[in-house]
Amino acid sequence: QSALTQPASVSGSPGQSITISCTGTSSDVGGYNYVSWYQQHPGKAPKLMIYEVSNRPSGVSNRFSGSKSGNTASLTISGLQAEDEADYYCSSYTSSSTFIFGTGTKVTVL
Amino acid sequence: QLQLQESGPGLVKPSETLSLTCTVSGGSISSSSYYWGWIRQPPGKGLEWIGSIYYSGSTYYNPSLKSRVTISVDTSKNQFSLKLSSVTAADTAVYYCARLVVVVMEAFDIWGQGTMVTVSS
Numbered sequence: 001q002s003a004l005t006q007p008a009s010v011s012g013s014p015g016q017s018i019t020i021s022c023t024g025t026s027s028d029v030g031g032y033n034y035v036s037w038y039q040q041h042p043g044k045a046p047k048l049m050i051y052e053v054s055n056r057p058s059g060v061s062n063r064f065s066g067s068k069s070g071n072t073a074s075l076t077i078s079g080l081q082a083e084d085e086a087d088y089y090c091s092s093y094t095s096s097s098t099f100i101f102g103t104g105t106k107v108t109v110l
Numbered sequence: 111q112l113q114l115q116e117s118g119p120g121l122v123k124p125s126e127t128l129s130l131t132c133t134v135s136g137g138s139i140s141s142s143s144y145y146w147g148w149i150r151q152p153p154g155k156g157l158e159w160i161g162s163i164y165y166s167g168s169t170y171y172n173p174s175l176k177s178r179v180t181i182s183v184d185t186s187k188n189q190f191s192l193k194l195s196s197v198t199a200a201d202t203a204v205y206y207c208a209r210l211v212v213v214v215m216e217a218f219d220i221w222g223q224g225t226m227v228t229v230s231s
Binding site for chain 2: 038046048093097102
């Protein structure tokens with residue numbers, strides 16, 4: 001299984017909104033509403049930010065939102081803050097009952 | 111609260127078997143709502159799902175690793191383990207264990223801190 005496709009990097013100024021895309025196929029992203037997003041700061045374990053396309057776990061800021069259209073899911077960070085600078089990974093359940101991660105996106109706050 | 115902790119050798123020789131254990135504390139591994147998974151991350155690279163196991167022993171593996179991977183569970187010790195055989199330098203990575211919430215989320219909501227494993231002679 002090939003990794004889901006994400007842009008290598010996205011940047012924005014404090015206060016701005018940015019969107020990260022995650023493109024898969026009809027066998028993963030497009031076939032299920034089981035897309036999740038993870039934030040990873042350097043040297044740290046990933047942290048779940050979004051599950052089931054658009055749901056936030058308790059404690060995650062409402063500045064993070066998710067959506068999906070066809071085979072592409074998206075993560076939007078609004079009101080960008082310095083602490084949002086990190087790597088972000090999408091993940092999807094697949095038709096083979098497996099999981100697949102995205103290639104990862106480095107978010108830089110200018 | 112629930113915590114996961116990986117343990118095992120930090121250095122493994124090429125062609126040998128990598129063995130790691132994840133200890134679950136603050137909750138039971140024998141819950142119907144969760145699977146338990148292994149994910150790895152080579153230095154400077156992205157995340158790769160290795161496989162997941164249910165407390166009953168039911169497993170799912172990454173097809174690209176399936177021939178070399180075995181994940182097992184010991185409910186009496188509240189632990190699950192990973193064995194990866196015939197390792198090469200390409201298996202050098204930080205290995206994470208994580209809780210997979212099934213039915214509702216299908217997402218990894220709690221992660222261990224990760225353990226670095228280097229494959230080298």
